[in-house]
Amino acid sequence: MGSFAGHALPGAFFMVFAVWWMVQFAYQRVALDHGRVKPRGRLFRALHRLPIEGVAVLLAGIIGFIAENFYPYPKWIIYDDDGKFANTHVWQHCAMYSFFSLYGIVVIFSKTCMPHAEKYTKLLGALAFFVEGMLFHFHTVGRPAIDVHLHNLLVLAISACMLFTLGEAFFPKEERFRIMRCTAALLQGTWFFQVGSVLYWPPSGKQWDDEDHSNLMFLTEAFIWHLLVDVCLIVLVYGISFLILKATGHSTLHYREMKTVDGRDNIEFGTTSLLDNGEPNAHDYDSE
Template identity: 45%
Template sequence: MGSFGGHAVPGGFFIIVAIWWIIQLAYTTAVLDNGRKRPRSRLMQCLHRAPIEAGLIIFGAVAGIVVEMAYSEPILVLIDKNGEWQNDVEWGHCSMYLYFGLYGFVKTIGATCVPSVARYEQAFGALAYSVEGFLFYYHTHGRSPLDIHLHSMLVFAIFVCFLSAAGEIWNPDDILIRLIRILFTLVQGTWFWHLGIVLYRPPSGEVWDGEDHLNIMFTTAFFTWHILIGMLVLFVIYCSTKLVLKSCGISTVQYSETCNGREELEIKLLGNTSD
């Protein structure tokens, strides 16, 4: 969608998912001790098995497709009566959402009825990022140099997400790779907003000169600032989540330590320090 909303919707989607991932990582490290502990109560076990993340991704994908198709005129038309292509931008965005929806669907299946499918989650995540990058790489044909440069920065962030998601196929427990994926997913989201603001809603009210070399150079600097701010935001969210969990969120929840798949010791996190 060639509008501010068309960039704000996917931007919001990636921001929300990245924030969810960093909170989930904080919970995994602070409460579950990187998988060495698991909840004892049935309620917590059900919440662990519930495909919350997958549902969030599917909802975002469906919402994005609905918004794209509702905006286009005529709705859901690929070729008009004259044999000409219609809504090329909208169909491209819908293709991106479709693959992320597929990723969410695979995660849902793996978390519910077919656990063996879970091993393919990272592969479908990498596929979704690769399709997104492919679509946006060819998204700016015939546009101004500034528009092309803005989207090239987006493609760079997508490429890093793809590499990290692909790395998780072979190293699913590597926290550093996961953090890189989370960071650049967040950068994608904030950059979508930045792109939409520059092209469609500049704060000054004046459209940026698409041929001005200084605008292009400062766009590069802005992108590096997005990375730095993203690192700071994720750090604050991560530390805040761990602090809340340790101070008040998990003191009454019982967990058990596991060793080679067997329960060995029932503990109460932060609830018993008498030993």
């Protein structure tokens, strides 16, 4: 990761997945009515059975692992000729990629041969974020002040990802944890780009001054601006997804009139469930 590209790659990864998770959330909430309705059409049903997310995470972890050890030259050794530890920063990154790959493997199993593993996917996701945050926390020991400050702010975003993912593991029906996890993942992604830009590709072409306290203050402000923009982007992604689903006729949130005992009209949701093959008045189903 000792380059702009090394920070842009994981940044793009988290940004893409944050948007994907939010689109997925909108589709499940609007088109599938929280998992109570079957996907329409053979294509959508086939896609639901494929472990797309797990495969993507696993491939990203493998690519990151290999890239760390090959770019810009092979670095597969742990000890050098003098018997000292070598390429420690590379193996730290490889450890991070390994845990995300493990998360991807569990997701694949939960969607194929081990459906009961679904309840452990969020725990493995939280563990992967924990390992990432711990590695980055100790990654900058002895480095310049700006480098340390940038990565400390990154650790805050990673910690938020871990906490919200852990919240999802214990409260799978609480949608707010899922929305905040998407926001924290997007924040982590955009901040990765900020770290790479400051350290390796400054817009002015000059390195930032470590002795200038105002630089550290500005970076803290920039982190808050990233959060504000990311919240707006998450809302925008959900809004666009909702409009597209509604325009294409995939929205299942419809209403019907219901007569109450006192003769007044009332409104209730008309829903169907995956559990009863389309029979109404089914019990709630948690698809998480």
